[in-house]
Amino acid sequence: MASYSTNEFRSGLKVMLDGEPCSILDNEFVKPGKGQAFNRVKLRNLNTGRVWERTFKSGESLEGADVVDRTMEYLYTDGEFWHFMEPDTFEQFQADASAVGDSHQWLKEQDRCEVTLYNGTPLSVAPPNFVELEIVETDPGLKGDTASGGNKPAKLSTGAVIKVPLFLSQGEVVRVDTRTGEYQGRAGKS
Amino acid sequence: MSWQPAAELQVLRRRAQLLATIRAFFAERGVLEVETPLLGSSGVTDPAIEPFIVPDGEVLDTPRFLQTSPEYGMKRLLAAHGEPIYQVCKAFRDGESGARHNPEFTLLEWYRPGFDHHALMDEVARLVQTCLGERPMHRLSYRALFIRELAVDPFTATRDDLALVASEYADTGSMAGDRDLWLDLLMTHVLEPRLAERGACFIYDYPASQAALSRIVQEDGVRVGQRFELYVDGVELANGYCELTDAAEQRARFEADNALRRERGQQERPIDDRLLAAMAHGLPDCSGVALGVDRLLMLAIAADDVAEVLAFPWRSS
Known part of the structure; x- marks a missing residue:
């Protein structure tokens, strides 16, 4: 270097x-x-x-340090490692828990992430700024209550728990800002 | 690529106004404005200052040095005429680039025959007040500053003592150096930021090892360089000396600088024999000071970065 x-x-x-x-x-x-x-x-x-x-x-x-940032597709986790693929070359990389850190709660299969490689090995993983994830667990939705402004915890398909408005129900897909963990809206709407 | 100036028009106007104020200040006091060469046949020997070198040209038989300050030329004028003189000019220092440094910058330098460094500090204070408005101007010796703020005597503490104090304030890894290195580290990392709270403050009487071109005297059992620095709101604005006038000692200091350069693997500098000849002829007892005009302007408009006061800073020059 x-x-x-x-x-x-x-x-x-x-x-x-x-x-x-x-x-x-x-x-x-x-x-x-x-x-x-x-x-x-x-x-x-x-x-x-x-x-x-x-x-x-x-x-x-x-x-200089042999450190590069690459955009990769998240494939899956086997429980110990998180697997990523370089979309152009199909080259695969496995990142351990220390590299993935808190990002694991935002990783959805096929999403594009920024993977930082150090000497060819993942050093850190940054999820996309916005992800769309399904609500897998939350209190029943209060239909039509779009005005009260209250919110409730909701568990997402990746395991992350965020606050969502009262009217949302299990099975709906929401958009989340991964930098703040904040609910941004229903998927497909802005 | 932007061709646009960095400084706003109102800042350029403020610069012009400052220069007019400075010239009026000296005209009133009978100090003569002079010009000396910016391209000199010798450069500064100080190991901590690197000049830009112009290697060749049709009229050059040896490389020339862009002057890091107009000091040598002005001292030759002092030796010839003994008149108080001042100069506003560009000076150049390689490697000095940052929020308060531009490698090409504007200096105001002046010399006062018959003044000691305290009398010159009085005049610097008046000039700064004329340019920036009335404000209290404090004075503190280098020794008192270190003892008061760090409880360490910068004249008698050992190198290891100073390194230990420094390690409380900065992570320096495996940095190694002499006493002056640690004194400089404490000055830049700890004391300069604290000086910001004192408004305008002269620090005077430096350790002899940091005398540069000032006269060295024995005081309170230690060797003191009669040098001063002015800090305004934590910004180092001016550096002055009760000038060394002894040609033989001047030569010895140049040679010691070059010895240090050799030791550190830096290029040696040709010694300015014309300056030494002028000093041998006789430099009047005098004090002199260099003041950063860009920084004065930074203070006048409360700028955080020198680029705000320059039409075209280094990266877009």
Whole structure:
């Protein structure tokens, strides 16, 4: 991999730090009136998700990390791994629970996800921003009650539990924002 | 690709107004405006400053250096005429790019024969108040600042003491360096942000190892460089010296800089023999200061990024 000097550090650049793949979030150049210049760099550890700040002498460099983001189709889970496929090459990848994290509750077969590969292995999985999922369990719907504004918990086909309006019933398909876990509407409507 | 300027028209007007204010300030005080070359045959030796180098050209027999400040040329004028002088010019520093740094920037530099650094601080304060409005101007020695804020004496603490204090405030990984590295780290990471709360504050009398081109004196049992920095709202705005006038010591400092450059694997710089000859002829006792005009404008309009005050910042120049 190429190596990058502090003045090439940009948000989104993937580098190796202390043996861990990291994504740079922010890079601040500071220098006293005279003397040593520093770069205060915010990074996200892509293995742990932890964000921290490391200071470098300006001009120091880090190795790039072999990290790429790819759009893949979610296939299925066997309980231990979640399986994804590159749609063009049909190449398959299996992601473990630490890579999938909380995303598992939004994964629906055949949906397109962003899979981050590190040295060819899934490191993290981001579901689509919006998914459409079926309600598998909720209190009976209050027909016609579209105005009261109340809501109730509903369990979705992936296991996620979200809040939905009172008028929805089991078997209906809803649209959810996976970034907030919020109900957006009935599927097919906006 | 955008061809449009970064600074808004009203900011460009404010810049023009500031420059007019500065010129009126010095005209009133009988300080002569001068110009010295931006392309010099020698560059600064300071290992922490890198110039841009113009390698060749029809009239060049050796590479020329875009000046990182007009200091050497202005000191030659001082040696020749002994008059108070000022200059507003562009200066260039490679690698210095960020929210408060543009590699090409505007400096105001002036020299006052017969002033010590405290007298010059008085004048800097007046100029800043003229440009930014009346405000309290504080003064604190470098030593008092470190002792008050960090309970560590920057003149006597060991390198390991300083590294330990620094480790409380910053994750530096395997960073290694001398005492000055850790002092600079504490200054930039801890003290500069805290200085923001003090409004406008001069920090003066630096450790001799950070004297740069200032005179070194013995004070309270330690060697002190008679240098000052002005911070306004946490922004480092000006750097001044009670100037070193001794040519032999100046040569020794240039050579020490180059020795440090060799040690660190940096390119050595040709020493400015014309400056040394001028100093040997006789530089009057004087103080001088360089003030960042772009940063002054940033403060005037409360900008967070230097790009807001430049017509065309580095990336779109």
